Amino acid sequence: MARPVWAGxxxxxxxxxxxxxxxxxxxxxxxxxxxxxxxxxxxxxxxVNERTGHEVQLDDIVKGYDAGGEYILVEPxxxxxxxxxRSRSLNISGFVxxxxxxxxxxxxxxxxxxxxxxxxxxxxxxxxALSEAGKAGIxxxxxxxxxxxxxxxxxxxxxxxxxxxxxxEIRDPxxxxxxxxxxxxxxxxxxxxxxxxxxxxxxxxxPGDFHDTFQEKVAALIAAKQAGETVExxxxxxxxxxxxxxxxxxxASVERAGxxxxxxxxxxxxxxxxxxxxxxxxKRVRSAPxxxxxxxxKADLYKRAAAADxxxxxxxxxxxxxxxLSSSRR
Numbered sequence: 001m002a003r004p005v006w007a008g009x010x011x012x013x014x015x016x017x018x019x020x021x022x023x024x025x026x027x028x029x030x031x032x033x034x035x036x037x038x039x040x041x042x043x044x045x046x047x048v049n050e051r052t053g054h055e056v057q058l059d060d061i062v063k064g065y066d067a068g069g070e071y072i073l074v075e076p077x078x079x080x081x082x083x084x085x086r087s088r089s090l091n092i093s094g095f096v097x098x099x100x101x102x103x104x105x106x107x108x109x110x111x112x113x114x115x116x117x118x119x120x121x122x123x124x125x126x127x128x129a130l131s132e133a134g135k136a137g138i139x140x141x142x143x144x145x146x147x148x149x150x151x152x153x154x155x156x157x158x159x160x161x162x163x164x165x166x167x168x169e170i171r172d173p174x175x176x177x178x179x180x181x182x183x184x185x186x187x188x189x190x191x192x193x194x195x196x197x198x199x200x201x202x203x204x205x206x207p208g209d210f211h212d213t214f215q216e217k218v219a220a221l222i223a224a225k226q227a228g229e230t231v232e233x234x235x236x237x238x239x240x241x242x243x244x245x246x247x248x249x250x251x252a253s254v255e256r257a258g259x260x261x262x263x264x265x266x267x268x269x270x271x272x273x274x275x276x277x278x279x280x281x282x283k284r285v286r287s288a289p290x291x292x293x294x295x296x297x298k299a300d301l302y303k304r305a306a307a308a309d310x311x312x313x314x315x316x317x318x319x320x321x322x323x324x325l326s327s328s329r330r
């Protein structure tokens with residue numbers, strides 16, 4: 001079981017609940033080491049005194065604020081002493097409707113769990129009440145010398161905590177983007193055609209339909225280079241659509257996508273529709289019937305699952321990948 005990244009007391013009104021905070025997401029980014037070109041020598045980053053050129057140990061480093069001409073030194077324990085919520089409390093200030101919080105404010109997601117079976121009833125009570133009310137609790141708390149604004153939600157029978165950006169951290173798009181078109185007028189025909197395209201590409205949301213294809217291509221590139229092979233380069237990006245060609249591009253897009261209402265098809269994650277009577281056949285891994293997949297690494301299994309178009313593979317464990325691949329070959 002994972003250890004909580006933070007532990008404290010959640011309070012709403014006069015009700016208190018000891019809780020632990022757990023990381024809800026993981027990254028499957030392929031990580032590279034830095035090497036000197038032409039060698040296999042690792043490059044290391046060191047903390048160096050810019051005046052003397054000597055390396056400095058981590059214990060000898062303190063934080064310094066540039067006050068213009070001088071540095072104000074601050075020790076880690078001084079930050080701990082002034083941190084708001086030093087008592088490790090997560091106090092809900094109030095509750096808001098979920099649709100009141102603009103998605104741009106959401107940052108990172110954590111799971112919240114009770115710190116002991118004896119607190120299960122209080123935990124379940126809050127989860128059920130939030131679920132029924134369709135509201136989120138707004139609170140602040142301190143973790144790793146930072147104060148966070150958070151939204152507490154009920155999701156699938158558990159409590160989740162979403163860190164939120166502070167209001168002054170949200171940038172104004174009008175100052176960030178120098179070529180905003182404003183309300184450029186579109187003709188009624190163009191607008192109607194665009195709406196038809198949106199309807200034709202409408203689909204049911206299923207996160208399992210999507211996966212990180214770039215990481216798969218990176219893994220394939222590494223495997224190809226290791227085998228002395230080459231990989232096919234990606235297609236060039238599409239050319240920008242000009243104003244003159246806009247209507248024709250919209251019409252062609254609608255015809256290409258097809259309409260679920262007229263074709264009886266079902267929209268897919270790729271944005272296209274598939275005929276209801278003739279589903280697209282999935283690719284299968286071609287290998288010897290007696291091959292033992294249990295001896296392959298998870299990375300190799302994932303490559304085969306990608307080739308076989310195994311749905312939900314990004315969420316699978318190694319054993320799950322073996323079972324899914326074995327089933328796809330039958």
